[in-house]
Amino acid sequence: MSETSATNEQFDLVVVSNRLPVDRIVDADGSAAWTRSPGGLVTALEPVMHAHGGAWVGWPGMPDVEVEPFDEGGIRLVPVPLSADDIEQYYEGFSNDTLWPLYHDVIASPRYHREWWDAYKSVNQRFTDAVAEVASEGAVVWVHDYQLQLVPKLLREARPDLTIGFFNHIPFPPYGIFSQLPWRTRIVEGLLGADVIGFQRQADAVNFQQAVRRLKGYPTRRGHIEVPVVDETPGVRVYGPIKPTGPIRTVVAREFPISIDASIYDELARRPDIQERARQLRADLGDPRVIIFGVDRLDYTKGIGHRIKAFGELVADGEVTVGDVVLVQVASPSRERVVPYMELRDEVELMVGRLNGDYSTIGHSPIAYYHQSFPREEMTAFYLAADVMLVTALRDGMNLVAKEYVASRFDDDGVLILSEFAGASDELTRAILVNPHDIEELKRAILRAMELPKRERKSRMRQLRKRVFDNDVAKWSNEFLEELAKARAAAND
Ligand code: F6P
Numbered sequence: 001m002s003e004t005s006a007t008n009e010q011f012d013l014v015v016v017s018n019r020l021p022v023d024r025i026v027d028a029d030g031s032a033a034w035t036r037s038p039g040g041l042v043t044a045l046e047p048v049m050h051a052h053g054g055a056w057v058g059w060p061g062m063p064d065v066e067v068e069p070f071d072e073g074g075i076r077l078v079p080v081p082l083s084a085d086d087i088e089q090y091y092e093g094f095s096n097d098t099l100w101p102l103y104h105d106v107i108a109s110p111r112y113h114r115e116w117w118d119a120y121k122s123v124n125q126r127f128t129d130a131v132a133e134v135a136s137e138g139a140v141v142w143v144h145d146y147q148l149q150l151v152p153k154l155l156r157e158a159r160p161d162l163t164i165g166f167f168n169h170i171p172f173p174p175y176g177i178f179s180q181l182p183w184r185t186r187i188v189e190g191l192l193g194a195d196v197i198g199f200q201r202q203a204d205a206v207n208f209q210q211a212v213r214r215l216k217g218y219p220t221r222r223g224h225i226e227v228p229v230v231d232e233t234p235g236v237r238v239y240g241p242i243k244p245t246g247p248i249r250t251v252v253a254r255e256f257p258i259s260i261d262a263s264i265y266d267e268l269a270r271r272p273d274i275q276e277r278a279r280q281l282r283a284d285l286g287d288p289r290v291i292i293f294g295v296d297r298l299d300y301t302k303g304i305g306h307r308i309k310a311f312g313e314l315v316a317d318g319e320v321t322v323g324d325v326v327l328v329q330v331a332s333p334s335r336e337r338v339v340p341y342m343e344l345r346d347e348v349e350l351m352v353g354r355l356n357g358d359y360s361t362i363g364h365s366p367i368a369y370y371h372q373s374f375p376r377e378e379m380t381a382f383y384l385a386a387d388v389m390l391v392t393a394l395r396d397g398m399n400l401v402a403k404e405y406v407a408s409r410f411d412d413d414g415v416l417i418l419s420e421f422a423g424a425s426d427e428l429t430r431a432i433l434v435n436p437h438d439i440e441e442l443k444r445a446i447l448r449a450m451e452l453p454k455r456e457r458k459s460r461m462r463q464l465r466k467r468v469f470d471n472d473v474a475k476w477s478n479e480f481l482e483e484l485a486k487a488r489a490a491a492n493d
Contacts, residue, residue, distance in 0.1 A: 010136035011076060013054035016127055018091070018147035020058035020077050021046060034072060046261075049075045055134045057127060063087055069134070080130050082123065089119035092338050095147040098181075101340070103146060103170050104301045104395040106177055108340040117183055124150035124190075132158045140484055143194065145169045150186070153193030163488040165480060166194040169258065170397040171423070172204040175211050185215045185237050192216075192227050195249075195487035198256040198480055200397040200423040205254045212253075217242040223254040252487060256480050257423060258398050259473045265407035266469075268380040277377070278384035286364050290325040290450050293386030295379065295401055296393075297334035298371065300344045303392035303419065303436040304331060305351060308367065310442035312355045315366045319447060323364035327390075328382065332373040345371070383408035388449040389416045391424075392436035398423040402431070406464045413457055415449040416464065417442075427471065430463040 022034040049056060055076040060067065063084040070077055082091065093116035102110040128151050135141055142165045143151045152164050178184055188211050191197055199205040209220040217238040219226045228244040268274055285291065292311070296302035311327045314320045331348060335341045352369045359366050374382070383389070389405040399422035406416060406428070418424060418431035425433055434445045452460075 009076065009134070010139070011055040011134055012136050012139045013049075014057060014131055014135045014139055014141045015049060015054065015144065016057040016131050016141065016148060016151065017144035018059055018095070020056060020060050020079060021075075022060065022072055022077065046073075057130045057134065059091075076134075078130055078134055080127055086119060086123055088337075089113075089116045090123040091147070092335065094120040096335050096338050097340070099146045100170070100301075102177065102181060103173050105171075105173060106180075107394050108300050110180065112180075112182055114182075121150060124148055125154060127151055128154040128158060131155060135159060135162055137161055138163070138488075140165070140481070140488070142167065142480070142484075150190035151193075152197075153190045156193040163484050163491070164194045165196045165198065165484045165487075166191055167198040167256065167258075167480065168204065168397070169200070171201070171395055172199055172207045172211075174207050175214055178207070178211050179214070184211070186235055188212055188215050189231065189234060192218075192225070192251055195251060195491070196480070196483045197251060197253040198483075199253070200255065200257055201426055202255045204397075208253055213241065218244070220253075223252060225251045225253055227251050250490065252483060256476060256483075257427060257471070258400070259468065259471050259476050260400050260403045260407060261474070262403070262407035262469050262472045264376075265380055265383070265404050266410050268377060269384055269408040269410050274377060274381050275384060277381035281381055281385045285326050285328070285368060286323060288324060288326045288364075290320075290387045291385050292325065292327045292388040292390055292446065292450075293330075293382055293405075294327070294390045294392070295330040295382065296332070298331040298341065298345055298348065299334055300340055301393055301395050303394045304329065304344075304348050306394070306436045306439065306442065307390050307392040308348065308351045308355065310439050310446060311366070312351070313439065314443055314446060315355065315359050319443075320450075322359050322361055322366050325366075325450065326364070326368055327366060328368045328370075328386070330370045330372065330374065330379075330382070333371060379404070380408050383414075384411075386414060388446065389414060390446070391416070391418045391422060392434065392442065393419045393422040394436060396422040396424075400424075402428060403468050406461070406468045409461055409465065412461045412465070413454075414461060415452050415457055416461075417445050417449055427467050428464055430460040430467075 055078055057078040057080060059082050060079045064081060066081050067079050098110050098112060098116060101108040127148055131141055138161050140163045144167055146168060152166050155162060155164055212218050212225055213220055215237050217240055226244060226248045229247045229249055294307055296304060315322060352367050356365045356367055383405045391399055391402045393399055402416060402418050402424045416431040418428055418433055419436045420433050432445045432449055434442055436442055
């Protein structure tokens, strides 16, 4: 990949996210190269950037990497360096040990540290400065995710000429939970700097509007929020509704459910070498009658323990037979220095070890567990081999894995079990929907999925595929960018 230095250029479309869509790797001989970084966001936005051209501002994924902006795959990449302290306090701390658990229904306890908040503010300011430098006059800036919620306001102050969109990839919690956050008013004000604020589900947008009413008192009506151009009470919670007196701007806050580039998975799955790989995987697993598959970042929001518990009870009760059925669980390493993630790894691996220890036969184990990441080609082969796909998230903004599975099943076969707490369940209603907290229901769903007649499997999968192909990532980004264009037109009126 090239590392052409390219400074001082400005762009009409700027995307900003915590991570750049690349990671820097240094070989043993000291030479450096870039690789694609993991994560649904990258997968989702790559085609948009290719189609529109533009710049992407983000962290290169390693501490203290100082590189000039460079071009990769037709996109200008603008690295924002983070020090080891920034990573500890802004990324691992405030983003992933405060906001992440808070926004996911406090499945783990959020930790509130003032130094983490200070780091979050200062890193958000640095991202803002980097964007302000590369955005052309009147450019469109699209800010992504919970790590950068202060950027919209900071950017509006620095560059009032810009049209600013924000998309939240994770859930936005009900006010009763959000209100725990000591800096809740600042976060809401930060987001209200945008012209359009996108959420995964309608419920998230409603939660946000409620936070706005409760904390700032601004009127909200059917996804439109009236925000004073000048906030007379910054950082202050306002009790009761206020009618703004000076000039106001309208902020749109509504759902834009994200998706995937479905054709990529469909095309991969149709490749003979990938199909051969799927057959090989089945053979390597001992040719079981049923492969049940789960793939997630190793995160406590994903309900990995719940699915192992349910499957383990089926094995223990003799309702599934080892060798006849196997659960393949890929748990890709994630946020490995954050305490709850370390604890989760221990818990999951203890469960896997116990189950396999108790029930493996010579040659067959109930669970094949991989604490690894696999390339997209290998994932698609797994999807093709999987008779049952298990998505048991306890809370998830969307869950793109569910959509990837569906997009890969060009043969209209395979059964998706999907948690109703994943955003994808709003659209993928022909999956077998489950409450993953209900272990008995989960067990029944697994047994039902394994025995579903072929006709029903096909009819369900056809309908799921229609939803995923009709609502792909291109549609998502076009709709968001169109809403931003409308916001810009209204502001110029
Ligand atoms: O969508 C949630 C998210 O945190 C994205 O912002 C990120 O790209 C992905 O999950 C992976 O998380 P991380 O960047 O912390 O590894």
